[in-house]
Amino acid sequence: MTPSQDIDALKASFADFLKRKKYRSTQERFLVLDRIAELDRHFSADELYIHMNSRGDRISRATIYSTLDLLTQCSILMKHRFHGESATFELSSRMPNHDHLICVECGRILEFREEGIDSIRDAVCSQLGFRPVTHSLQIFATCHDPLTCEYNKQD
Amino acid sequence: MTPSQDIDALKASFADFLKRKKYRSTQERFLVLDRIAELDRHFSADELYIHMNSRGDRISRATIYSTLDLLTQCSILMKHRFHGESATFELSSRMPNHDHLICVECGRILEFREEGIDSIRDAVCSQLGFRPVTHSLQIFATCHDPLTCEYNKQD
DNA sequence: GTCTTTGCAAAAACTTTGCATGCGG
DNA sequence: CCGCATGCAAAGTTTTTGCAAAGAC
Numbered sequence: 001m002t003p004s005q006d007i008d009a010l011k012a013s014f015a016d017f018l019k020r021k022k023y024r025s026t027q028e029r030f031l032v033l034d035r036i037a038e039l040d041r042h043f044s045a046d047e048l049y050i051h052m053n054s055r056g057d058r059i060s061r062a063t064i065y066s067t068l069d070l071l072t073q074c075s076i077l078m079k080h081r082f083h084g085e086s087a088t089f090e091l092s093s094r095m096p097n098h099d100h101l102i103c104v105e106c107g108r109i110l111e112f113r114e115e116g117i118d119s120i121r122d123a124v125c126s127q128l129g130f131r132p133v134t135h136s137l138q139i140f141a142t143c144h145d146p147l148t149c150e151y152n153k154q155d
Numbered sequence: 156m157t158p159s160q161d162i163d164a165l166k167a168s169f170a171d172f173l174k175r176k177k178y179r180s181t182q183e184r185f186l187v188l189d190r191i192a193e194l195d196r197h198f199s200a201d202e203l204y205i206h207m208n209s210r211g212d213r214i215s216r217a218t219i220y221s222t223l224d225l226l227t228q229c230s231i232l233m234k235h236r237f238h239g240e241s242a243t244f245e246l247s248s249r250m251p252n253h254d255h256l257i258c259v260e261c262g263r264i265l266e267f268r269e270e271g272i273d274s275i276r277d278a279v280c281s282q283l284g285f286r287p288v289t290h291s292l293q294i295f296a297t298c299h300d301p302l303t304c305e306y307n308k309q310d
Numbered sequence: 311g312t313c314t315t316t317g318c319a320a321a322a323a324c325t326t327t328g329c330a331t332g333c334g335g
Numbered sequence: 336c337c338g339c340a341t342g343c344a345a346a347g348t349t350t351t352t353g354c355a356a357a358g359a360c
Contacts, residue, residue, distance in 0.1 A: 141288050
């Protein structure tokens, strides 16, 4: 999905951010970015930690958390907080400008694109005197067919 | 802000939900709803626990968490997960259909209303075969004037 | 060489669970 | 009175922090 050629662009962008903020360019920070590109899906900090260590990288949770925070600061990563879960991350470039629909019955997460949201975001920001960085729209909904949902206590 | 006459409507709606789901109508559950209406703002589970106990109510965290979950299930409460924070709740009726803009520099949270979001939500749901329950739009942005933001490491 | 970053483990923050007691139906 | 709900404390999760050692500049 993400063409591998994009990874170099992400690394360049990350390197630029680190330099601007006077943070150091360490091997671990770029290794984390590599492995995230490899995963190419939603993931939690701990899932990434397990992925990397089972793959042979020796890296600590502290470094993972710290690097995820840096990557989120510079918008390479998008950080989501869906209900009841630990934080979920994904590459912003993986599927630009998409949002999420969460089934409140079974917890499924669907991705969708809706062009109109960007203009709403920009309008709100200019009205309140802010410069938009990013957004996260979460729609909570139930299946029309309750049989496909597992945890419906009512039926 | 929330007229106190609304509290009875909320209680009736909660009672109805409990009956439908065959949950018991306990004093604690309605007391929690009373105190939430009293707060009339965003709050975390622990803030409510402290509010109630410093007010003289003797209630446990377990009951708070359990009741907040019930109140969220029946849409009386809205549960938000902003970045890096514990879950934040608020009465849905407090300011219907509003969303949040979060300043990524200083963490301020502003509330706003934007009518267009509802139609986007409904369109997405009908397209994907879901029935909308609620939504949460979080816009992350920076102040135009960086001086009003505190944590900007760059300057 | 200096000073940030890392790894490790311990701690903190937040939430859930187990069990005995209490109260709603 | 039966059985779910509560209170308490303990355990579970997720994330952060302190400190010594390693690595970036």
